[in-house]
Amino acid sequence: MVSGGIKGRQLAGSITTAEALPAVVTAVGARVPVLVDGGIRTGEDVLRALALGAAAVLVGRPVARALRTGGAEGVRVALDTLRAELELAMALGGVPDLAAATTLDLRHATETPRG
């Protein structure tokens, strides 16, 4: 039987990917591109990960949920929404392109749970 606080491979209360990311980026430097996998829910989450030094992000459950509820069209809408949110976050942050994301200091924000 699965108890309340356990979801998949991670315990509730573990640090978030955004919290873990800076130390990982510092440890590997430029030798390894760091991909963030877990907890990306909004375009702002994407920008935050890039600002903290990630090379890219991966998205799991939001895409799976969109597929379940809306099929292929649902996935398209979900990805379009993520892109629109990212573009809005870039505009709000004054970031002209993704390469400039590391100029942002978003360390103190928390990930935004959605769905």
Ligand SMILES: Cc1cc2nc3c(=O)[nH]c(=O)nc-3n(C[C@H](O)[C@H](O)[C@H](O)COP(=O)(O)O)c2cc1C
């Ligand atoms: C239903 C489900 C099954 C998964 N199965 C595996 C698995 O077998 N092995 C694995 O390494 N990760 C597995 N994952 C984790 C995903 O590959 C991915 O790391 C995770 O969903 C990303 O986090 P996010 O869902 O918050 O975007 C699974 C995730 C879900 C939602």
